[in-house]
Amino acid sequence: xxxxxxxxxxxxxxxxxxxxxxxxxDEGGVDAVTIRAVARRTGVTHAAPANHFRDREALLTALAxxxxxxxxxxxxxxxxxxGGSRDARIxxxxxxxxxxxxxxxxxxxxxxxRDSLDGADDxxxxxxxxxxxxxxxxxxxxxxxxxxxxxxxxxxLWSMVHGYVCMRLDGNLVSKADEATGEPRRKAIxxxxxxxxxGGAKK
Amino acid sequence: xxxxxxxxxxxxxxxxxxxxxxxxxDEGGVDAVTIRAVARRTGVTHAAPANHFRDREALLTALAxxxxxxxxxxxxxxxxxxGGSRDARIxxxxxxxxxxxxxxxxxxxxxxxRDSLDGADDxxxxxxxxxxxxxxxxxxxxxxxxxxxxxxxxxxLWSMVHGYVCMRLDGNLVSKADEATGEPRRKAIxxxxxxxxxGGAKK
DNA sequence: ACTCAATCTTGACGGTGTCAATATAAAATG
DNA sequence: CATTTTATATTGACACCGTCAAGATTGAGT
Numbered sequence: 001x002x003x004x005x006x007x008x009x010x011x012x013x014x015x016x017x018x019x020x021x022x023x024x025x026d027e028g029g030v031d032a033v034t035i036r037a038v039a040r041r042t043g044v045t046h047a048a049p050a051n052h053f054r055d056r057e058a059l060l061t062a063l064a065x066x067x068x069x070x071x072x073x074x075x076x077x078x079x080x081x082x083g084g085s086r087d088a089r090i091x092x093x094x095x096x097x098x099x100x101x102x103x104x105x106x107x108x109x110x111x112x113x114r115d116s117l118d119g120a121d122d123x124x125x126x127x128x129x130x131x132x133x134x135x136x137x138x139x140x141x142x143x144x145x146x147x148x149x150x151x152x153x154x155x156x157l158w159s160m161v162h163g164y165v166c167m168r169l170d171g172n173l174v175s176k177a178d179e180a181t182g183e184p185r186r187k188a189i190x191x192x193x194x195x196x197x198x199g200g201a202k203k
Numbered sequence: 204x205x206x207x208x209x210x211x212x213x214x215x216x217x218x219x220x221x222x223x224x225x226x227x228x229d230e231g232g233v234d235a236v237t238i239r240a241v242a243r244r245t246g247v248t249h250a251a252p253a254n255h256f257r258d259r260e261a262l263l264t265a266l267a268x269x270x271x272x273x274x275x276x277x278x279x280x281x282x283x284x285x286g287g288s289r290d291a292r293i294x295x296x297x298x299x300x301x302x303x304x305x306x307x308x309x310x311x312x313x314x315x316x317r318d319s320l321d322g323a324d325d326x327x328x329x330x331x332x333x334x335x336x337x338x339x340x341x342x343x344x345x346x347x348x349x350x351x352x353x354x355x356x357x358x359x360l361w362s363m364v365h366g367y368v369c370m371r372l373d374g375n376l377v378s379k380a381d382e383a384t385g386e387p388r389r390k391a392i393x394x395x396x397x398x399x400x401x402g403g404a405k406k
Numbered sequence: 407a408c409t410c411a412a413t414c415t416t417g418a419c420g421g422t423g424t425c426a427a428t429a430t431a432a433a434a435t436g
Numbered sequence: 437c438a439t440t441t442t443a444t445a446t447t448g449a450c451a452c453c454g455t456c457a458a459g460a461t462t463g464a465g466t
Contacts, residue, residue, distance in 0.1 A: 034421085034422065034423080035422085035423065035424090036421080036422070036423080046422095046423090047424080047425090050423095050424075050425090055423075055424075056422095056423065056424095
């Protein structure tokens with residue numbers, strides 16, 4: 001027994017491969033995470049990973065699931081420290097996702113690049129859905145007379161955060177940095193979404 | 204002269220390569236667009252494309268620029284038919300981008316996958332900036348007492364639209380389709396952004 | 407007619423993912 | 437403890453990829 005804890009030859013090759021893959025990802029992006037490079041870095045031959053990951057897609061998927069779990073933990077930690085204000089708790093999600101994306105660009109790109117991943121993977125889907133469900137729960141709690149459902153709000157907010165990080169990482173907003181924060185519209189877009197951008201009179 | 208119209212041997216290999224690349228993209232996604240496959244489909248040898256595209260990145264970049272231009276044209280056409288209402292004109296951008304993304308998934312994924320493209324390419328940047336600038340112009344026209352600038356609104360809205368299509372293409376919202384439209388929250392998220400999702404009293 | 411440059415072909419190199427066959431070592435069984 | 441079974445790792449091969457260098461071919465300019 002204890003199959004996962006101390007496998008046969010290597011000790012725990014699966015974990016070692018994932019660690020090497022994460023290092024390669026941070027250093028050189030998704031393209032640098034090749035099966036052969038991961039095997040080299042771990043000190044095994046090029047075909048050894050095949051025992052633990054069906055193919056490269058499976059390796060990337062497992063890596064993405066791990067990263068998703070870390071992001072989820074980050075959000076949890078911040079939510080604990082957050083106050084009870086609904087807006088503040090909503091901002092936790094946006095801030096955490098943006099922080100994460102800016103701090104680990106390659107990880108962010110990987111987990112959202114679903115066409116390079118196995119969409120049917122359970123671990124991946126559970127990790128993703130977990131974050132989403134918690135966001136919906138926060139949005140549903142004590143909201144006012146909003147015209148749309150919490151689900152809709154969650155989809156919209158999460159979409160916005162995702163797209164914002166994408167553009168930042170691609171260098172699309174460099175000319176638009178605020179003098180105050182040095183970051184282009186980071187807080188402002190969340191404010192915009194909270195307040196609305198329509199022509200109606202504001203608060 | 205007329206270099207572009209009728210080059211030397213093939214007629215217009217550059218254009219032919221781009222057409223083949225687009226077909227391959229639609230059929231099999233970005234991964235199917237290899238230099239060799241494009242050459243095969245065009246009927247030339249595998250090294251011929253090198254005369255027109257420095258490398259694969261350059262080919263994908265040129266393809267993306269072409270696609271961006273088409274998207275821009277689509278928006279233009281719809282804006283002409285749109286009324287004068289600010290909200291309606293804003294919705295044109297969101298609707299066009301979403302329509303485009305859902306209709307041509309692989310094209311959408313390519314043009315936003317900037318880490319596979321040449322970020323310094325002029326044609327690409329001009330095509331992208333053109334869309335963004337027009338969106339800012341529409342947002343700036345006759346908006347009310349909004350708390351944030353038109354730039355901020357543009358970044359937020361465009362981010363949201365981008366993220367929404369991503370999630371749709373990845374099959375993340377399948378369980379959330381509206382009974383009315385069959386599309387999950389498509390109009391609603393734009394409404395949410397126009398109206399705001401904060402707790403403040405609504406219209 | 408001649409030169410020249412642009413264009414395309416041929417052939418090679420190292421890298422990749424993946425498969426089949428083999429060796430090895432741990433676990434299970436007697 | 438000996439033996440069998442199973443999981444794991446190695447070796448070697450294959451086809452495909454992007455890219456480079458060298459040569460052949462063709463159009464344009466003079």
